[in-house]
Amino acid sequence: MPELPEIVAHAERLGRAFAGAELARFAPLHPTALKTFDPRPDSAAGRKLTGAGHRGKYLYLHFGELTFVVHLMQGGRLRPHDPPAPAPANPAPDPSTAPGPSPSTSKPPAKKAAKPRGGMARWSFADGRDLLLTEAGTERRAGVWLVRGDPEGQEPVARLGPDADRIDRDELARALAATSERVHGYLRDQSRLAGIGRLLANEILHEARISPFANTAKLDGARIDRLHQAMTAVIARGLAHERTRSEMGKSADRPSNVHHRIGRPCAACGDEVRSVSYRRYVVAYCPTCQTGGKVLADNTTSRFLK
Secondary structure: OOOHHHHHHHHHHHHHOOOOOEEEEEOOOOOOEOOOOOOHHHOOOOOOOEEEEEEEOOEEEEOEEEEEEEOOOOOEEEEEEEOOOOOOOOOOOOOOOOOOOOOOOOOOOOOOOEEEEEEEEEEOOOOOOEEEEOOOOOOOOOOEEEEEOOOOOOOOOOOOOOOOOOOOHHHHHHHHHHOOOOOHHHOOOOOOOOOOHHHHHHHHHHHHHOOOOEEHHHHHHHHHHHHHHHHHHHHHHHHHHHOOOOOOHHHOOOOOOOOOOOOOOOOOOOOOEEEEOOOOOEEOHHHHOOOOOOOOOOOOOOOHHH
């Protein structure tokens, strides 16, 4: 799933490409794509894109007081799309040369444009350009919300924690002390910190030299310092990389020291990068750098190993 660096860089690309473009029409292409009913999408027609932004893992498309909020989920992408040119009309045959009875002058029914593969929603602009939201796979969880006014305080972003690149060290320390859970899960909880997913959580904890299983309430000042510094550094590196790209890439394209290096030597110390696998995600870590050499066991499976 795209994380904060990918979302920020993509919002910048969309803003540069479409700022000032007038929206002609918004069309949901899948029954689950549009999550709101008021305001109506046609109320945005005729408005110009005043900017693109983000909140956590959500993209914003601002049209004056109206904002489309887009969540890409795991396999979604929002890209410029050139619709296929309509097929040229067949010229009517010359009745004087055509054999047999005169052809009918009635026109065949117009064909509807084919729905793009994985299409979820389309923004069509007056200058002929489109923005297309697609989603790979079959889950179809990507979504669009249209809100009036400031999106903050409204669904779907109302319950998000602060963006991970905006929280200061002392605010982070207070938030960590108020909970008691594994720090890897804390970092990925969007109601705690917005914008961090599996890759960033793995990379941040490796850079901070903190075990992914460390308890948030037991982190001392030195580890909190390292955690905040690592969050800032890892997100900044990811954003710098994304800004070199022309479009959002895949997770495998993103730089990492442990996330994509399981079973390979740690770039920092040479120890083997290990993992703890869960049903929907994998925790990657280096025992030497993060756990004092201890190999972690997954609580959900370790009972079978006893």
